[in-house]
Amino acid sequence: MRMRRILGLVLAAATLVGASAVGAVSAGAASSPNISRDDCTAAGGQIVARPYAGYACDLPDGTRQAIT
Numbered sequence: 001m002r003m004r005r006i007l008g009l010v011l012a013a014a015t016l017v018g019a020s021a022v023g024a025v026s027a028g029a030a031s032s033p034n035i036s037r038d039d040c041t042a043a044g045g046q047i048v049a050r051p052y053a054g055y056a057c058d059l060p061d062g063t064r065q066a067i068t
Contacts, residue, residue: 034068 040047040057047067050056055067 033065035065036068040065040067 035043035045035057037047040059043059045057045059048056048058057065057067059065
């Protein structure tokens with residue numbers, strides 16, 4: 001019985017560490033720089049509307065940045 005409890009605590013701790021690591025990676029990936037409408041068009045980008053997410057700038061190099 002004691003071994004099950006220890007194993008359960010170890011598994012729970014490992015799950016929490018894994019979830020926090022995934023959250024940190026996701027937060028870093030989601031923090032892309034924002035661009036203004038004028039900067040977007042000056043860079044040759046195209047402004048596109050995203051449903052429920054506002055507007056974004058599709059740049060010629062294939063990247064997409066949120067419009068501020």
